[in-house]
Amino acid sequence: GIQVEQSPPDLILQEGANSTLRCNFSDSVNNLQWFHQNPWGQLINLFYIPSGTKQNGRLSATTVATERYSLLYISSSQTTDSGVYFCAGVREKLVFGKGTKLTVNP
């Protein structure tokens, strides 16, 4: 099956800073999703992005399917952005990376 690698594993920012999270996948995928997991465990959908670029407020994502990677950009970070960010690729099933733990300090 496909392997999904995320980097960096941990990221600490000051409020207001920008960041880029990366997701590499070992084989082509039919779909790619980005999630934010809050401290209570809820996985919140951020983007469904098999290819191209999408933006939603301060967040945007780009997937380059031919090069098997996706990037999540967070601009002007806020303390509420803290949590774990997961990407997941789909072939026959959804395969998650190990996540990037983001801590935004005030």
Added chain:
Amino acid sequence: ETGVTQSPTHLIKTRGQQVTLRCSSQSGHNTVSWYQQALGQGPQFIFQYYREEENGRGNFPPRFSGLQFPNYSSELNVNALELDDSALYLCASSLNRGTDTQYFGPGTRLTVL
């Protein structure tokens, strides 16, 4: 429109016992997938149900079993609980099987003592 719901929120069991977790899919969704998330790890796919039939299974032993009902709600059953089964169990529903966006419930945190 109601989102994905799961019950119970928390559960404590002892080794060897059996447990049933429940999931109600989002309105209009006919596909439910179950995931196990150990502490510090990403969710791992257990299995998926589409229109009451199993539609794919991950690398989990047969003591993990499931059901989907005509209203598309679902159950996850785990027999002969082991300490390593302690985890957050997540249910996700999607409009259809395949590559449709999956929407996750809040999870059930299972502790096995």
